[in-house]
Amino acid sequence: MNPLHMLGKAISSPWLVGGLCVAAAAGASFVDQGTVQMWCFLIVNIMLAQSINVLTGIAGQISLGHAGFLAIGSYASAILLKDYGLPFPLAIAASALISAAVGYVLAIPSGRVREFYLAMMSLAFGLIVYELVREWRGMTGGVMGMRGIPSPGLGTLELFGWRISPEWYFRIMLISLIGLMLMLRNFVKSHFGRAFYAIHVSEIAAGSLGISQGGTKRFAYALSGGIAGLAAGFYAFMVGYITPESFTLMRSVEILVMAVVGGLGSLVGQVLGASLFTYLPQQLQAFSDYQYIVYGLILVFSFTLLPRGLAGLLGTHTRYSKHDQLCGQVPDLDTVLSQRSGGGQALVEVRDVVMNFSGLRALDGVSLTVRRGTVTGLVGPNGSGKSTLVNVISGIYTPTAGGVRFKDEEIAGWPAHRVARAGVTRTFQDPRNVPSFSVRENILMGAHRLYAHGAFAASVNSAAARREEGRFLARTAALMEAAGLSAYADDPVGDLPYGIQRLVEVARALASDPELLLLDEPAAGLSDTEAERLMALVRMARDHGVGVMLIDHHMDFLEELVDEVVAFDAGQEIYRGDMAGMRDDPTVIEAYLGKEETSHA
Amino acid sequence: MVFFLQMVFAGLSVGAVYALIALGLNLTFWTTRVLNFGQGSVLMIGAMLTAVLIAYGVNLLLAVLIALVAAGLVLVVTEMVAIRPLLKASGSMGWVVSTLGVGVFLQGLASLVFGTQAVAFPDVLFSSSATLQIFGAWVSVQYIAVFVISVVIVGLMELFLRRSTWGYGVRAVAHDRELASLMGIPVRKVVLLSFVVSGVLAGVAGILTSQISGTVDPGFGLHLLILAFVAAVVGGMGSAVGALIAGLGLGVLEKLIAGYYSPAAAQTVAFVLLVVVLAVRPQGLLGKKETVKV
Numbered sequence: 001m002n003p004l005h006m007l008g009k010a011i012s013s014p015w016l017v018g019g020l021c022v023a024a025a026a027g028a029s030f031v032d033q034g035t036v037q038m039w040c041f042l043i044v045n046i047m048l049a050q051s052i053n054v055l056t057g058i059a060g061q062i063s064l065g066h067a068g069f070l071a072i073g074s075y076a077s078a079i080l081l082k083d084y085g086l087p088f089p090l091a092i093a094a095s096a097l098i099s100a101a102v103g104y105v106l107a108i109p110s111g112r113v114r115e116f117y118l119a120m121m122s123l124a125f126g127l128i129v130y131e132l133v134r135e136w137r138g139m140t141g142g143v144m145g146m147r148g149i150p151s152p153g154l155g156t157l158e159l160f161g162w163r164i165s166p167e168w169y170f171r172i173m174l175i176s177l178i179g180l181m182l183m184l185r186n187f188v189k190s191h192f193g194r195a196f197y198a199i200h201v202s203e204i205a206a207g208s209l210g211i212s213q214g215g216t217k218r219f220a221y222a223l224s225g226g227i228a229g230l231a232a233g234f235y236a237f238m239v240g241y242i243t244p245e246s247f248t249l250m251r252s253v254e255i256l257v258m259a260v261v262g263g264l265g266s267l268v269g270q271v272l273g274a275s276l277f278t279y280l281p282q283q284l285q286a287f288s289d290y291q292y293i294v295y296g297l298i299l300v301f302s303f304t305l306l307p308r309g310l311a312g313l314l315g316t317h318t319r320y321s322k323h324d325q326l327c328g329q330v331p332d333l334d335t336v337l338s339q340r341s342g343g344g345q346a347l348v349e350v351r352d353v354v355m356n357f358s359g360l361r362a363l364d365g366v367s368l369t370v371r372r373g374t375v376t377g378l379v380g381p382n383g384s385g386k387s388t389l390v391n392v393i394s395g396i397y398t399p400t401a402g403g404v405r406f407k408d409e410e411i412a413g414w415p416a417h418r419v420a421r422a423g424v425t426r427t428f429q430d431p432r433n434v435p436s437f438s439v440r441e442n443i444l445m446g447a448h449r450l451y452a453h454g455a456f457a458a459s460v461n462s463a464a465a466r467r468e469e470g471r472f473l474a475r476t477a478a479l480m481e482a483a484g485l486s487a488y489a490d491d492p493v494g495d496l497p498y499g500i501q502r503l504v505e506v507a508r509a510l511a512s513d514p515e516l517l518l519l520d521e522p523a524a525g526l527s528d529t530e531a532e533r534l535m536a537l538v539r540m541a542r543d544h545g546v547g548v549m550l551i552d553h554h555m556d557f558l559e560e561l562v563d564e565v566v567a568f569d570a571g572q573e574i575y576r577g578d579m580a581g582m583r584d585d586p587t588v589i590e591a592y593l594g595k596e597e598t599s600h601a
Numbered sequence: 602m603v604f605f606l607q608m609v610f611a612g613l614s615v616g617a618v619y620a621l622i623a624l625g626l627n628l629t630f631w632t633t634r635v636l637n638f639g640q641g642s643v644l645m646i647g648a649m650l651t652a653v654l655i656a657y658g659v660n661l662l663l664a665v666l667i668a669l670v671a672a673g674l675v676l677v678v679t680e681m682v683a684i685r686p687l688l689k690a691s692g693s694m695g696w697v698v699s700t701l702g703v704g705v706f707l708q709g710l711a712s713l714v715f716g717t718q719a720v721a722f723p724d725v726l727f728s729s730s731a732t733l734q735i736f737g738a739w740v741s742v743q744y745i746a747v748f749v750i751s752v753v754i755v756g757l758m759e760l761f762l763r764r765s766t767w768g769y770g771v772r773a774v775a776h777d778r779e780l781a782s783l784m785g786i787p788v789r790k791v792v793l794l795s796f797v798v799s800g801v802l803a804g805v806a807g808i809l810t811s812q813i814s815g816t817v818d819p820g821f822g823l824h825l826l827i828l829a830f831v832a833a834v835v836g837g838m839g840s841a842v843g844a845l846i847a848g849l850g851l852g853v854l855e856k857l858i859a860g861y862y863s864p865a866a867a868q869t870v871a872f873v874l875l876v877v878v879l880a881v882r883p884q885g886l887l888g889k890k891e892t893v894k895v
Contacts, residue, residue: 062697064638109879116636117834117879119697121872123638124827128865128872135865249823253705256698292709299702303695304686 008314012268025174028167036166037153040238042278043173047231049258049270050184051224056256057264058188059220060200061110062119065126066255069225071133071247073099073232075140078149078242087159088150092233096226103225104218111214118217126252134244143244151240173234180227183459185267189322190458190465191444191451196220197320198434198445205432207416208394208425209512210449215417219455250292257295260302263311265318272310320441322469325461336478338513340545343373347547348393348424348516353402353412355388355571362388363399364571370516375538375548377558379582380568381591386551387429388571390518393549394426395419406516421449423515427522431505435494439485440476442493442504446511447472472511479507482540484533499530506537516547523557535560555579567591606738608860609853614744614813616852617751618806622829623836623844624758625802629676630838631775632795635684635696637676639704640803640829641822642711647672647804648722648811648821649711655723665725665808672804673797679703680796704823711819719818722811726750729815747809752845754805758798759841771795775839824868828855831875837888847886 010016028036048066055061077095080086086094106125110118133140140146150156152169164172187193198206199216207213236242254277262273281288306312346369355363363385370376378386391397393404395416404412411419420426425446433442450472457465480486483503488496493504506522519538523531531554538561541548552558558565559579567575567582569591575582582588622644626636637643647668654664683699724743731742762768770791773781782788810825811817832851836843851871858867878885 060694062694064697064701106876109876109883112883113879114634115694116697117883119694120638120827120830121875121879123701123823124830124872124875127823127827128868131865131868135863253701260698290709290713292705292712294709296702296704296706296709299705300683300699301702303693303699 002315004313005315008268008311008316011272011314012316021174021178025171028170033153033166036170037238038278038282040166040170040173040234042275043170043177044231044235044238045255045258045274045278046177046271047180047234048228048255049262049274050180050267051227051231052255052259053262053264053267053270054184054196054227055220055224056259057266058193058200059196059217061107061115061217061220062122063221063224063252064119064123064256065129065249065252066122066224066228067247067249067251068122068126068129069099069102069228070232070235070251070255071129071244072102073229074236074242074247075133075146076229077233078146078236079139081237082149088157088164088233088237089159092230092237095233095236096229099229099232100222100226103228104222106225107218107221110217110221111212118221123249126247126249130244130247130249133247140244145241145243145245147241149236149240149242151237153238154240156240157237169238173238176230176234180230181267186322186325186461187455187459188267188318189320189325190455190469191448192219192455192458194320194437194441194445195448197437201434201436202432204396204416205428205434207396208420208428208432209446209508210417210420212415212417250295253295253299257298261298261306261309263309263316266309266311266316267318268314268316269309269311272314276310320437321444321473322461322466323440323473326466326470326473336475336482337510337541337544337546340372340515343371343545345372346370347372347407349405350389350393351403351405353389353392353399353404355385355392355397356400362571363392365402366568366571366573367402368566368573368576370547370549372515372547373542373545374563375542375550375561377562377565377579378549378551378568379553379555379558379565379588380574384568384591385571386568387520389568390426390520390549390551393419393516394424394518420512424518425509425512425514425516426518427502427505427509427520429520429524431498431501433493433501433504433508436492438490439480439488439493439496439500439504440473440490443476443479443485443508443511444472446508447475447513449512476511479511482533483507483537484529499526502526503530503533503537506534510537510541514541514546516549517541518549520551521553522550523552523554531557555583603738604860605857606736607740608856610735610738610740610744611813612853612856613849614748614751614852615810615856616832616849617748617755617845618809618848619825619829619832619852620755620845620848621751621802621806621809622825623833623848624755624841625799625806626829626833627839627841627844628771628795628799628802629680630833632771632778632792633680633684633688635688635700636830637679637703637799638697638701638826639679639683639707640799641824641826642704642707643672643675643800643803644807644810644822644825645711645817645819646675646707647807648817649715649720649807649819651725651808652720652722652811652817653715655725656720661725668808669801669804672807673800675703675707676796676800676803677793680793708819715819717819719816722815722817725808725812741813743812747813751806751809754802755841755845758802762841767791767794828868828871831871834875834885835878837885840885840887843885843887 055063073095076098077091080091080094081088134143152164152166157164195211195216198211199213203213258273258277263269349369351367353363353366380386392399395414398413403410453465453468480489493501522534565579565582566573567588574587575585630636650668650671651664683703684696687695687699726746727742732739733742770786773786774788774791832848833844836847855867858870
């Protein structure tokens, strides 16, 4: 084993971390005040790095203005305590809430614009907060800063008559940090963590599973802002004196550097990154002279040279399911899919759908119905509009004209995640899994729309959260069994052969317990055994009353499965009926093979 | 009224510079869907080199030329070091961080070499005391010169993009990079060209802004980058005319609010404008909606 990886294992061991924390908490009484202050600084930096990690490492959004959150939180908690007499834990909590609200507002345009717009907005945000705290003298003290904030260092911070000493302040911070990190660990392993990561890696696939791009990004910004606000609250009382100069762009860059060097995506990595950049500037005078140059170079090269940071070097991995936590607690399976009644009833009705792309008419008046418990095949040459139809039904495109009725609702024009939540799940022509997720995590992600427990329950692993995650883990295991994927359960999907990736995507779609399943060329590139397994999965869905729409070019494969087949050419239906009839239909033959020369007869 | 007019003229002048920077951002956005988050430091390099070289007695035109070449070079190096290696992983936003890194590095380098203090910027265009009276308001000739130069450059760029072979190349790459490559367009060269021109535009903008403000320091440029980004977004990313109109409008708005209220309020208004436009009309005033490819 790589010695670095052994070191990584050692430092992420709960015994070592727990031991260190206890030692630090006890030791705080025996070291000088400067050291305790330094430890407090470290905790603030770890919290800030975690805040970036949630946003950038997990959700893939970038903040270049985190000092803005730090400033808002610091001034808010200081003012709330100084001028309004709020007890300090409440002031800190309020500071976290205010920063979270600001993060949410900042992310309002997300989901509609390219991500780097938000990054630029965050840069602007950091700059403007800095300008505002300088100018808003009445509130913040302007460039002179705000003095006289009750602080444990000065012996002026009290809570209901208890004067808090620096050691106790450190202990309170340490306990808060441990609580925060435990909650973050559980959060990342929950369906929220998977959703964050999914919008990072593939927004379109995330949408097809009911994960809202905009909503998830706003949540990520709010959570990140909230954590930064928590750090800010502790910071303000710790230093007792804040000036705008603590919240410059350079501070934002410093926080970013800690997170990037520590290792984006890793909770442990953030502790390492924050420790390095809390102590290094203290130890090396040269470091502070060349700070800009060093930070600049780190930001330029770290992504190419050390993409996963120190955490990557130490071989730590972040897992996105509670499989490890719930080991042995996974319950017996109730059902893989719900048994749905009403076989033969119309499930989705497409009426006269027209889809234009700047002059190109991809669908030209298409109507069809898929019924519960039946499989409808779509065939036609490439470019005939089959995938476009799937994209229209699943909400990726809004049709130019016509309607789509699913159950009792008109869904044409709904965003993809809303269509998915209503019970329509699809796969893609090229599989869109999360490559770094294991097979288990990918399939479990399919169940996203079915989760009922909230973010707090997920973070504290409440009984309801454990029960629900356990139930879906059991379902995932059963699906892996049915699809023949159990042997790969914990392998990253990106490393597996193409056929397996396809099966994973189909199993993921089934994990959502869909009512309508849209499969876009699922059999392409599958071996015979894999195709057999795929057929078994499709039959299982059909037998449970799921309506299936299946695009494929393999006629033998379709023959085995479909109840009805619809053939397309140039955006129009040219045939509808059974497979045998289609094989003999002259229009279909012409569309696929071209017109036979008959003139020389 | 005279004060109002003075603010409007000052606003038009800085607004034209915003449009110039926005055009530079647009160019690389068109060819690579990326823009340089360290562009502020490129403005600074252009202005700083000009000021320092002239102070050392270098001929004015030569100094400007050297500064602009340096600005263009910075962007080429940025593309090679901080953008291309990071675009290989699709969906990654690492380039945002790495281009900001280049900007921070340049700021650090400039502080080291030239010191952190503001450097006085010499009179490159006319004298700072020369004024003209327009509608009763005294307007600095430098303001007028900056406005005219910026608008002429934006116009020439538009002409270049619409009429020249390289302009066609840029537009083809913007439309569909792979298709352009299949059609025999040297995509790599077009991309590098767009970065060089983006850098030169930033260099010119840096010199023009410093001419108005009178000084330049290593931290200079970040505010301008952000205001130019607002102009680019409000005008519609990808629309040169939109950027010009939005730039001028933003400049006037900023100067009026700064003049009657405070500079920080002006920036806050610009920021709020950005948030509102992105939330209500993300494609900007004159931009086209981007379509999703599945």
